[in-house]
Amino acid sequence: MKKITFFLVSLISLSTMAQTNITIIPKPVELTQKSGYFNLNKSTIIIANAAVKHNADMLNFYLKKFYGFALPVKNISTYQNVKNVISLGLVYPEEKKKDQYNLSVESNKITIGAESNAGLFYGIQTLLQLLPTDKGSVKNINFQIPQLTIKDYPRFQYRGMHLDVGRHFFGVDEVKRYIDYLAYHKFNTFHWHLTEDQGWRIEIKKYPLLTSVGGFRNGTIIGHYPGTGNDSIHYGGFYTQQEVKDIISYAHDRYITIIPEIEMPGHSSAAIAAYPKLSCFPDESTKIKPTTPWAGSRTGKQVQQTWGVFEDVYCPSDYTFKFIENVLDEVMQLFPSKYIHIGGDECPKEAWKRSAFCQKLIKEKNLKDENGLQNYFISTIEKYVNSKGRSIIGWDEILEGGLAPNATVMSWRGEEGGIAAAKKHHNVIMTPDKYCYFNYAQIKNSDSLNIGGYLPLDTVYNYEPVPKELNADEAKYVLGAQGNVWTEYIGNDSKLEYMIFPRMSALSEVVWSPKEKRNLQDFKSRLTVMDKRYQLWDANYCKRN
Numbered sequence: 001m002k003k004i005t006f007f008l009v010s011l012i013s014l015s016t017m018a019q020t021n022i023t024i025i026p027k028p029v030e031l032t033q034k035s036g037y038f039n040l041n042k043s044t045i046i047i048a049n050a051a052v053k054h055n056a057d058m059l060n061f062y063l064k065k066f067y068g069f070a071l072p073v074k075n076i077s078t079y080q081n082v083k084n085v086i087s088l089g090l091v092y093p094e095e096k097k098k099d100q101y102n103l104s105v106e107s108n109k110i111t112i113g114a115e116s117n118a119g120l121f122y123g124i125q126t127l128l129q130l131l132p133t134d135k136g137s138v139k140n141i142n143f144q145i146p147q148l149t150i151k152d153y154p155r156f157q158y159r160g161m162h163l164d165v166g167r168h169f170f171g172v173d174e175v176k177r178y179i180d181y182l183a184y185h186k187f188n189t190f191h192w193h194l195t196e197d198q199g200w201r202i203e204i205k206k207y208p209l210l211t212s213v214g215g216f217r218n219g220t221i222i223g224h225y226p227g228t229g230n231d232s233i234h235y236g237g238f239y240t241q242q243e244v245k246d247i248i249s250y251a252h253d254r255y256i257t258i259i260p261e262i263e264m265p266g267h268s269s270a271a272i273a274a275y276p277k278l279s280c281f282p283d284e285s286t287k288i289k290p291t292t293p294w295a296g297s298r299t300g301k302q303v304q305q306t307w308g309v310f311e312d313v314y315c316p317s318d319y320t321f322k323f324i325e326n327v328l329d330e331v332m333q334l335f336p337s338k339y340i341h342i343g344g345d346e347c348p349k350e351a352w353k354r355s356a357f358c359q360k361l362i363k364e365k366n367l368k369d370e371n372g373l374q375n376y377f378i379s380t381i382e383k384y385v386n387s388k389g390r391s392i393i394g395w396d397e398i399l400e401g402g403l404a405p406n407a408t409v410m411s412w413r414g415e416e417g418g419i420a421a422a423k424k425h426h427n428v429i430m431t432p433d434k435y436c437y438f439n440y441a442q443i444k445n446s447d448s449l450n451i452g453g454y455l456p457l458d459t460v461y462n463y464e465p466v467p468k469e470l471n472a473d474e475a476k477y478v479l480g481a482q483g484n485v486w487t488e489y490i491g492n493d494s495k496l497e498y499m500i501f502p503r504m505s506a507l508s509e510v511v512w513s514p515k516e517k518r519n520l521q522d523f524k525s526r527l528t529v530m531d532k533r534y535q536l537w538d539a540n541y542c543k544r545n
């Protein structure tokens with residue numbers, strides 16, 4: 001018995017030792033480590049034909065970025081006898097899964113074969129995580145990569161991260177950094193929240209005031225809502241259409257789709273400040289509480305300087321619908337994504353209740369009430385978006401008053417909206433705030449300003465996107481999950497990184513790795529190396545205690 005125990009203990013510690021330097025996040029489907037190493041050095045060659053040349057360039061992009069060198073790329077078809085190569089190629093594994101890649105590291109060759117170029121890119125991300133976390137080793141490039149085989153593919157087709165650039169603006173380079181963070185973790189969707197009460201961030205040529213007026217506010221509250229004062233700093237910014245194209249192309253190079261969000265009918269103060277006729281009450285000033293710390297004029301329509309939900313929302317008039325159609329025309333011209341996010345959340349109904357126009361419309365269209373009007377609003381826009389060959393996503397409030405026919409629901413106020421939508425056979429993206437809001441504090445007694453909630457790393461890691469209330473057929477409507485980052489209290493890149501890391505790493509495993517492979521303790525042991533990788537990326541992160 002003792003002998004058996006000793007044997008077992010030795011076996012376990014041997015396998016742990018063998019695994020110590022392999023710390024890939026998200027955890028691959030299958031990984032077998034072998035003895036020995038491949039030595040990556042200055043003589044290593046990347047072999048790639050024209051079909052995968054882009055991915056060879058991407059590998060070099062990251063080698064250069066992290067370690068300051070690039071490898072020669074050759075297109076040679078008979079390389080069997082060539083030594084010291086990284087070979088990239090499109091292959092068709094027998095049990096083909098979407099975006100699968102197979103990675104093998106042998107003594108004198110690394111091979112990444114994938115079902116698609118996206119799969120190949122994921123294989124490259126895995127390879128990069130087999131390289132040192134230490135920039136210093138570049139002087140004498142000789143990276144020892146453990147011999148192994150990996151077979152890997154994603155669990156969910158939708159693996160998303162969101163960023164609100166309305167409350168605080170993040171410039172082109174910052175957004176690109178964010179996109180790279182998604183890429184390292186094999187996320188494939190960036191949900192770009194582009195319009196808010198506190199700022200409209202995308203140039204729309206037909207409506208220049210959206211950015212020249214709506215892109216800026218006269219100040220921002222100081223401290224937690226309701227604020228201890230106002231900083232009186234003229235604040236804002238926006239992306240030109242050229243910059244938007246550049247960012248879309250940057251994401252596309254990394255197999256990331258950008259879903260733009262143009263909010264409606266609520267969260268529209270900035271657009272209304274630019275074009276007051278979008279309001280049911282164009283001549284009324286924006287309602288600002290006397291106690292709200294404010295900079296500049298309190299009269300007329302104003303871009304918001306504080307946080308929350310605001311009464312002045314889009315009026316469901318012909319003027320508004322034409323405006324939105326024109327805006328969406330430009331947005332759809334820029335963004336090739338199948339989905340256009342049209343918001344739909346947190347739309348107070350006070351203005352519609354006291355608007356004679358809205359009350360008449362409710363009667364004319366035989367709607368039940370203002371919730372029916374919300375449904376009418378969303379359905380009208382959905383029809384327009386569908387007529388252009390695209391589909392809408394909306395926050396789970398779009399369930400109120402009946403669901404627009406082809407809409408995909410993003411479930412944020414818990415899982416209920418997602419469950420209800422999946423049961424109605426609508427596609428669902430799970431992003432319940434309790435698990436997926438990375439603007440919530442991640443440690444108790446956080447020393448920085450945060451929005452109310454508390455979302456520790458373990459809770460993110462243990463999140464299961466398919467609610468147990470769904471049967472197997474309904475579960476198919478859950479496309480995946482997404483981490484959200486609302487930026488009321490996130491005003492710069494460093495804070496943004498602090499808020500997403502390491503929780504985004506945890507979520508990447510939730511959406512990529514097989515459910516049965518997930519193990520919190522194992523994840524945490526790999527995270528100690530990930531911390532060093534965050535440093536390699538020059539990224540800030542939350543140092544847990």
Ligand code: ACM
Nearest residue numbers: 345346395412486
């Ligand atoms: C949201 O957090 N209002 C979608």
